[in-house]
Amino acid sequence: MTNVAVRFPSIRLVVGTLCLLLLCAGCTVRRVVFNDVVTSEQVKFIRIGQTTMLELADHIGAPDEVTESEFGVVALYNWSDTKSAGLDFGAIPRLFFPYAPTMSLNKTGITPEQFQVVFDPQWTVRAYGFSRRITDEPVVWFWPF
């Protein structure tokens, strides 16, 4: 009895670790981050009709794309944070059986975001805005329904 009582914390640790491993079994977490996020705080300095492209680049870097539209030249800043998670229920049976079917749930959230700046012919800012609202999705969310 005494021996079991002494070993109880270590048994609890082993059982706890095994439970944690079982919970994580078959989990895949993927994340792809493209470029730095441009926040609304970072672009507060922009003044319509005053801020030039060079000043913009000094503050938030060079744009990823410059293109011409019917309203003037547009500078585009792109970034994204793609999160993907999956849970494979066949991962544990595969350790014990020669064949176990793949039963997995996966979810991927691709969220391309853009900051657009329109310039007038004098290369000063005519208008600017974010194309999407930033959403704060959890990294691990495999439920696809």
Added chain:
Amino acid sequence: MLFLKPLAGIIIVLALVLTQGCVVTRGTIGEPLQEEAISAIKKGTTTMAEVVSLIGAPDRIVRGNDREIFHYYYYDGKSPAMLLLLLNFIRMDVKSDNLYVFFNRNGIAEEVVYGKRTGRTQFRLWPFGD
């Protein structure tokens, strides 16, 4: 000497065990932009042909406000992954460098806009957090 052989074996086995399931990938698009070449472009004097000889042909030519704009870019991506029997973590970090050279109607460099982000690309495995 006899003691060193088993020790080396243990270290090799330990290193193999610790790194099993590790995947390290790196991908780039284009060539890194040379900052010396960029700083050699002088506004108001450097011609289009000189820019091409300094940096090479542009990746894109854009027309804006009746002017030619040369766009050069470079992408760098680093992706570590840990593929274990039951748990997989994969992360990729991609950043880009962009250079724009604006020319006036006479083909002389008028403005240079350069932004370098690839210096901050990291091999980060942990997919959670920022």
